[in-house]
Amino acid sequence: MDKLRAMELFIATCEAGSFAAASASCNTDPSAVSKAISRLETQLQVTLIQRSTRQLSVTDAGKQYLSTARKLLQELSACEGEIKHLNDSPSGVLKINAAVCYGHLYLRPILAAFCARYPDIKLDLQLNDLHTDVIDNGVDIAIRTGYVKDSRLVAKRLSPMDFFVCASPEYLAKNGTPVLRDNFKVHRWIGFRIKETQQLQPVYLPDEQGEYTLYDLEASHITDDGEMMVAMCEDGVGFAQLPHFLAKAGLESGKLISVYPYFRPPQIENGVFAIYPKRTYLPAKVRVFLSFLTDELEKHKESAYQTWAEQVVCVR
Known part of the structure; x- marks a missing residue:
C-alpha cells in the first residue's frame, strides 16, 4: 500500500477515533487500516497512535504528523483540482508552429474570432x-504540409494539398496557353525550393x-518563399505550380488562371496536417483550437478529404 493511502487512513483514524470507523469511511476493513498505520510507524521509527483495548490515542509525534499529512493531502488535492480545471477549461499559453504561408493566409484571418x-x-x-x-x-500544435512519422505524435489531416498550374492573364495573352506539356519548355517557369531539403x-x-x-x-526563376512565388506569377513572370492555399486568392480575384484542373498527389502523406503530442488527455x-480551425475550414469547403479546388474552372 502506498504512503499516500496510508496517510489517508491515518488521518481518518485520528478523526474517527477507531480503526473500525476509519475503515468504514475509507471503504476498507479494520485490519487493513491497522496494518497501514503500523507500516507508517515502522518507516518513521515512532509511535503515532497508542492502542488499547478500549480506545486509541494520538501521540505527540502522531499529532505533528497528522498536521503535516493534512496539509500535504490538501495541497495535493488542490493541485490536482487546478490541473483538472486546466484540462477542462480552455486557458493558458497555446504554442502554435505553422508554415509561413499557411499561417498568413489561413490562420491569421481566424485568430481574432478565436x-x-x-x-x-x-x-x-x-x-x-x-x-x-x-x-x-x-x-x-504544428500546422505542416506533409505527414510526420513519429510514434510520439498525432497527425490529424486538415485537408489534402491540391495543386494548380497557374499563370497571370497578361502572361497568357502575351505568350499563349500551352496545349501539350512539352510546350512548357518554351515558357518561363517559377520553381520553388524547399527550405528543408534545398x-x-x-x-x-x-x-x-x-x-x-x-x-x-527547368525553372527559369527560383524562390523559397511561397508568397513571393505567387506574386511573381501574378506579375506575369511565368508559370508556377501552386498549392491550393497559395493559389486561392489569386484564382478568386482573377489575377491567376489555372490552365489545368487541380492535381492531388495520391500519397497518404499528402496534405496539410495538425501535429501534436500524443497523450491520454488532450488539453x-x-x-478547442483544433475544433475551431476545422470548423472554419469547413466553411470554406475544406476538410480532411476535400478542398474547394474541385470546383475551380480552368481555361481548358
Missing part, C-alpha cells in the same frame, strides 16, 4: 518553413491521356 471566443488562451504563434521538433520545443519541388503535368505524372522542367486549449 481569441474573442477564448479570452483565457494566450497565443504564442511561430511561423517558419522548417519542420520543428514539436516535443523538444514544447509546441502544442531541393526543387517536383512538377506534375498531365500527359496526352490527362494523367498527371512527374515532369522534368482543452488544444482541443
Whole structure:
C-alpha cells in the first residue's frame, strides 16, 4: 500500500477515533487500516497512535504528523483540482508552429474570432518553413504540409494539398496557353525550393491521356518563399505550380488562371496536417483550437478529404 493511502487512513483514524470507523469511511476493513498505520510507524521509527483495548490515542509525534499529512493531502488535492480545471477549461499559453504561408493566409484571418471566443488562451504563434521538433520545443500544435512519422505524435489531416498550374492573364495573352506539356519548355517557369531539403519541388503535368505524372522542367526563376512565388506569377513572370492555399486568392480575384484542373498527389502523406503530442488527455486549449480551425475550414469547403479546388474552372 502506498504512503499516500496510508496517510489517508491515518488521518481518518485520528478523526474517527477507531480503526473500525476509519475503515468504514475509507471503504476498507479494520485490519487493513491497522496494518497501514503500523507500516507508517515502522518507516518513521515512532509511535503515532497508542492502542488499547478500549480506545486509541494520538501521540505527540502522531499529532505533528497528522498536521503535516493534512496539509500535504490538501495541497495535493488542490493541485490536482487546478490541473483538472486546466484540462477542462480552455486557458493558458497555446504554442502554435505553422508554415509561413499557411499561417498568413489561413490562420491569421481566424485568430481574432478565436481569441474573442477564448479570452483565457494566450497565443504564442511561430511561423517558419522548417519542420520543428514539436516535443523538444514544447509546441502544442504544428500546422505542416506533409505527414510526420513519429510514434510520439498525432497527425490529424486538415485537408489534402491540391495543386494548380497557374499563370497571370497578361502572361497568357502575351505568350499563349500551352496545349501539350512539352510546350512548357518554351515558357518561363517559377520553381520553388524547399527550405528543408534545398531541393526543387517536383512538377506534375498531365500527359496526352490527362494523367498527371512527374515532369522534368527547368525553372527559369527560383524562390523559397511561397508568397513571393505567387506574386511573381501574378506579375506575369511565368508559370508556377501552386498549392491550393497559395493559389486561392489569386484564382478568386482573377489575377491567376489555372490552365489545368487541380492535381492531388495520391500519397497518404499528402496534405496539410495538425501535429501534436500524443497523450491520454488532450488539453482543452488544444482541443478547442483544433475544433475551431476545422470548423472554419469547413466553411470554406475544406476538410480532411476535400478542398474547394474541385470546383475551380480552368481555361481548358
